[in-house]
Every structure is written in C-alpha cells, then in structure tokens.
Amino acid sequence: MKTPRDILLARHRAVEPKLDAIRQAVVGKLNNEETKEPGFPAVFVSWFLGCSENLWRELIFPSRRIWAGLAAVWIVIFIVNFSQRDPERLMARKLPPPSPEAIQAWQQQQRLLAELIGPNEPRAAQPSKPHAPRPSGERSLLIMSA
Amino acid sequence: MNLFSPRAFHWMKMPAVAANEHLPVHQAREGIPEAWDTLFRRYQLPLYVYVFELVHHEQTSLDVVQETFIAAVRHLGSLRDNAKFGSWLFGIAHQKCIQHWRRQGREEIPSDELGELPDEPENSPDELLIQSEQEAEFMNLLNRLPLPQRSVLLLHFVEDFSLEEIARITGTPVGTVKSRLYYAKAALRELVKGET
Numbered sequence: 001m002k003t004p005r006d007i008l009l010a011r012h013r014a015v016e017p018k019l020d021a022i023r024q025a026v027v028g029k030l031n032n033e034e035t036k037e038p039g040f041p042a043v044f045v046s047w048f049l050g051c052s053e054n055l056w057r058e059l060i061f062p063s064r065r066i067w068a069g070l071a072a073v074w075i076v077i078f079i080v081n082f083s084q085r086d087p088e089r090l091m092a093r094k095l096p097p098p099s100p101e102a103i104q105a106w107q108q109q110q111r112l113l114a115e116l117i118g119p120n121e122p123r124a125a126q127p128s129k130p131h132a133p134r135p136s137g138e139r140s141l142l143i144m145s146a
Numbered sequence: 147m148n149l150f151s152p153r154a155f156h157w158m159k160m161p162a163v164a165a166n167e168h169l170p171v172h173q174a175r176e177g178i179p180e181a182w183d184t185l186f187r188r189y190q191l192p193l194y195v196y197v198f199e200l201v202h203h204e205q206t207s208l209d210v211v212q213e214t215f216i217a218a219v220r221h222l223g224s225l226r227d228n229a230k231f232g233s234w235l236f237g238i239a240h241q242k243c244i245q246h247w248r249r250q251g252r253e254e255i256p257s258d259e260l261g262e263l264p265d266e267p268e269n270s271p272d273e274l275l276i277q278s279e280q281e282a283e284f285m286n287l288l289n290r291l292p293l294p295q296r297s298v299l300l301l302h303f304v305e306d307f308s309l310e311e312i313a314r315i316t317g318t319p320v321g322t323v324k325s326r327l328y329y330a331k332a333a334l335r336e337l338v339k340g341e342t
Binding site (some may be wrong): 007011012015024047 | 177182183186191192194195197198211216220221223276277278285300303304306317
C-alpha cells in the first residue's frame with residue numbers, strides 16, 4: 001500500500017541525479033554577494049516587482065480584453081481632445097496683426113469712452129473738517145448774533 | 147485480476163509530508179550556500195514531479211526546476227513568511243509552467259466551470275492508499291483529469307498544501323480550488339468505478 005505521494009515520487013526517482021546536478025550548479029554559482037540579505041533598495045525593487053507581477057497576474061491579465069478596450073477608449077478620447085484643441089491654437093497663431101485703421105478706431109472708441117465716463121482716477125476725497133465740540137454758551141452767542 | 151476492485155483504494159489517516167519541518171530559510175536569506183542546498187534538496191523531486199505531471203516532458207521539467215531555483219535565489223527577499231517557502235517555490239514553478247505554455251503559443255491552464263459543492267470536511271491526501279498493482283492505473287487516471295484539476299490534485303497529493311496555499315500557487319480563488327479538488331477526487335473515484 002502506497003500513498004499517492006509515494007507513487008508519484010517513486011516514479012521519478014531515476015531523474016534524481018540530474019536534479020542533483022542542477023542543484024549543485026545553482027548552489028555552486030551562488031556567492032555571498034548574490035545571496036546575502038539584500039539592502040533596502042534591492043528588497044524594495046524585489047517587493048515592487050513581486051507586487052507588479054501579482055497585479056498583472058490577478059488584476060490585469062484575467063480581464064485583459066476589458067483593460068485593452070478601456071485603454072483604446074482613452075486613446076480615442078485623447079486623440080479627439082487634441083484634434084479639437086489644435087485648430088484653435090493654430091488659428092490664434094495664424095491671426096494677422098490688426099491693421100492701423102483698426103487700431104485708430106479702437107483708440108477713438110477709448111477716447112470717446114473716457115469722455116463719457118470722465119477721468120478714470122477717482123477724485124481725492126476732501127478731508128472732512130474736524131468737528132471740535134463747542135461749549136453750549138458759545139453756540140447760543142452765535143445764534144443771538146445771527 | 148481486477149485492478150480496480152473495491153479493495154484497491156483504502157482510506158486511512160497518515161501524515162503525507164513531515165510536519166513542523168525546520169527549513170533553513172533564514173540562513174538562506176543570509177546567503178549560506180549550504181542552506182540553499184538543503185532547501186533545494188528537500189524540494190527538488192516534489193517540484194520536478196509537479197512540473198513533469200503538468201508538462202509531460204523531461205527536459206522541459208528540468209529546465210523549469212532550474213529556472214525556479216535561480217528565481218528563488220534572486221527573489222527570496224520578496225518572501226515574507228519563511229514558513230511559506232514551499233508554497234512560494236511551487237508558485238514560482240507554476241508560473242514558469244505557464245510561461246512555457248505561452249512561449250509554445252498555448253493558452254494558460256484553462257478555467258473550468260464547476261458547480262456548487264456539497265459541504266464535506268477536508269480530507270488528507272493520504273487517506274487514499276493504493277495497492278502496488280494499481281499504481282500504473284492510478285497514474286493513468288490522474289493524467290486523464292483536466293489540467294486545472296490535475297494541478298490542484300498534484301499539489302494536494304505531493305505536498306499536502308492547504309486550500310489557501312494551493313490558491314496562492316495557482317493564482318485562483320480558494321472556492322475554485324476547493325471545487326476543483328472535490329471534482330478531481332470525485333472524478334478519480336468515478337474513473338475507478340468506470341474501469342471496474
């Protein structure tokens with residue numbers, strides 16, 4: 001009586017010398033620089049690669065057609081956006097400089113506007129006269145004299 | 147003689163893989179070649195068995211095992227839990243198999259639509275005991291299973307990985323693994339019945 005594991009392993013025992021050779025080759029190539037506990041950048045890179053691989057495997061690859069469709073839609077949106085924006089810029093760039101008549105007319109309009117609404121500078125506010133309180137007797141004398 | 151008589155498969159409890167193994171993963175992190183040698187020696191044959199039973203080609207399987215070892219040395223820093231070294235290593239090998247199939251223009255392991263599962267306690271892989279006369283037939287039955295079910299069953303048989311570990315190795319949800327394992331075992335029983 002054997003377990004499935006025993007059967008499976010026993011079937012492939014013959015390949016063990018080849019596996020030993022592979023193991024020895026891999027371990028033989030190891031040197032301390034390669035296998036020592038890596039520094040923070042190496043750990044971060046390794047972690048980042050692991051995460052991105054998981055992200056690719058679990059999130060993107062299973063629904064790759066949907067992601068590709070979304071990417072295509074975004075590309076179309078960008079193309080449409082840029083194709084609408086460019087003509088405006090080109091038109092702005094291509095506008096001819098205003099003619100002297102137009103400048104003259106504009107200056108005339110400015111002048112007319114200035115005449116209608118007066119000078120632009122706000123009038124300086126007249127300082128209010130200081131109001132000193134007077135004694136009531138003095139005020140009554142003023143009234144009587146008037 | 148009927149190889150698939152009811153006596154062919156006996157169900158009993160027995161530990162499949164040595165429990166509480168103390169693997170020198172910590173020492174491997176420190177760059178000790180002997181530690182790597184111990185780790186690889188422990189996993190080289192189970193890893194090869196798993197890969198071979200998926201790809202059915204000796205040289206390819208050896209190449210995948212070698213690539214897995216090299217990748218393990220390079221990326222050990224990404225392993226968080228030392229106790230998960232085995233499942234992590236099998237996960238690398240599984241990915242290498244998928245890469246191999248992609249290179250050959252074959253789709254990755256096809257998904258299988260499986261129905262609802264009846265509530266059943268998780269069995270040990272060594273509840274199944276096979277008489278020596280039935281070994282060839284057992285292998286034949288195993289290879290007739292669909293690839294996703296075979297993959298899950300191999301991981302269960304070879305290393306007695308938990309459902310969560312198998313899910314991590316194969317990159318599939320735990321529920322899918324559970325149903326694949328259930329249906330693989332059921333298919334194995336059914337094939338046995340059919341052969342009798």
